[in-house]
Amino acid sequence: MGHLISAAAVVDVDVDLEPGWVEVEDGLITASGTGAPPRDPDEHHDxxxxxxxxxAQINGAYGADFAVATDEEWERIVDELAATGVTAIAPTFITAPVExxxxQLRGYRRQRARLAGRPGATRLLGAHVEGPxxxxxxKGAHDESFLVDPTAERIDALLAAGGADLGYVTLAPExxxxxxxxxxxxxxxVRVSIGHSDADDVTATRAVDAGATLVTHLYNAQRGLRHRDGGVVGVALTDPxxxxGLIADLHHVDPIALQVAFASAGDRVMLVTDDLSTFGMPPGRYELGGARVVIDEGQPARRDDGTIAGAAVRLDTCIANVVRHAGVDVATAIRAASTVPAHALGAPELGTLAPGxxxxxxxxxxxxxxxxxxWVDGRRAG
Structure with a gap:
């Protein structure tokens, strides 16, 4: 008999805030349902x-950038991040020379294998390469001197280095x-995301026809919606x-733009943080992909020229922000940070409370x- 957890409300793929329960045994959900649990629960939550x-987009946390994090820093991140409710991540590596x-991808493969199954720790999904x-x-906060065209040789170098641990790549289709x-x-x-792009709607649609399935931080660092050119934003909002991805920290995207995103794309929107090493840290100077950034109290990180460079926000705060400031219903907001990214990243076994x-x-x-x-694999985080 497994460990039975009940709650006053449950959100799942097709469940919107109904009383319900799950039973957990040996790291798996063995049963779940709505209404009264089949027996007295081992624990109940209001x-x-x-x-x-x-x-699906995080560059680091707790003072460490994934590009240069030590073993101890990786351990701290996956241990402490899980306690915030983030049970899986796609670590992001930003623009740098391809070599x-x-x-960095070879180093990540080692970390992912080393940390697999760490009790109660955030699980590591395929990495995200954002640029070059x-x-x-x-370019946003990316170093322009490293930007290059995606030749076959460069793509093959990343594929060889990342192997099955490379999840998706952000590129500009133009x-x-x-x-x-x-x-x-x-x-x-490997999945492809359109991002940091000045493509018009025709070019963006060609990218989707070629197999692109994601858009990196909607609205930010991409051609916006114009009345005679839908741009990347127009295609993102209308192509099913x-x-x-959407950074709902209220700095990267205005509440009205959040409303537009959910009104247009609905259950396709994926909440991301784009957090840096600054997450969980006090104001100060930190590193992003080798560049120095500064964070002030209550503000996102910025480069010395004032360019916003990622965020320092909890993912559950993003959920709350779209509920409070964009009028999104709670169940949709939660799925935008769980079920939607699970499917978008090719991990449909996550983001659900289904048995098995x-x-x-x-x-x-x-x-x-x-x-x-x-909980991760049924083990309590934190």
């Missing part, structure tokens, strides 16, 4: 029981060779084949929507 949260990115195949006009690169990546089982799936769970306070408890 909050919202939901699948574990998944962050450096290849080395992006547009100079939309770069020379980008459409062929998308096809090459997709054929190798795309999952747009990993017991990655969270409980959120029903008023504040802040995570109060979390």
């Amino acid at each position: 909050g919202i029981l939901a699948p574990g949260l998944i962050d 450096d990115l290849a080395e 195949f992006i547009a100079a006009a939309c 770069r020379v060779g980008a459409i062929e690169a998308i096809q090459r990546l997709v054929a190798a089982g 084949r795309l999952t747009p 799936t990993p017991a990655d769970l969270v409980v959120l306070d029903p008023l504040e929507l802040r995570v109060t408890a979390a």
Whole structure:
């Protein structure tokens, strides 16, 4: 007989805030349902029981950048992040020389194997390489001197280095060779995200036709919606084949733009943090992909020129922000940080409370929507 957890409300793939329960045994959900549990629960929560949260774009945390993190820093991140309800992540490695990115991917493969099954710790999904195949006009905080076209040789170098641990690549489809690169990546089982791009809607749609399925931080560092050119934003909001990531920290995207995103793309929107090493740290100077950034109290990180460079926000805060400031219903907001990224990243066994799936769970306070408890593989985080 497994460990039975009940809650005043449950959010699942097709469940919107109904009383319910799950039973957990040997790291898996063995049974789940709505209404009264089949027996007295081993523990009951007055909050919202939901699948574990998944962050599809995060550069680091707790003072460490994934590109240069030590073994001890990786351990601290996966241990402490799980307690915030983020039970799985796709670590992001930003623009750098291709040979450096290849080395970072090789290092990540070692970390992912080493940390697999760490009790109660955030699980590591396929890595996200953001650049260097992006547009100079939309580089954001990326180093322009490292930007290059996605030649077959460069793509093959990343594929060889990342292997099955490379999850997705962000690129600008207007770069020379980008459409062929998308096809090459997709054929190798790697997802492609449109981002840091000044592409018009025709070019963005060509990228989707070639196999791109994601959009990196919707609105930010990409051509916006114009009345005679939908741009990347227009395609992201209207093409059902795309999952747009959205940084809902209220700095990167205005509340009205959040409303537009959910009103247009609905259950396709994926909440991400784009957190840096600054997450969980006091104001000060930190590193992003080798560049120095500064964070002031209550503000996102910025480079010395004032450019926003990632965030320092909890994923459950993003959920609360779209509920409070964009009028999104609670169940949709929670799924945007759990079920949607699970499917977008090719991990449909996550983001659900279905029997037979990993017991990655969270409980959120029903008023504040802040995570109060979390489990990874049925083991309590924190």
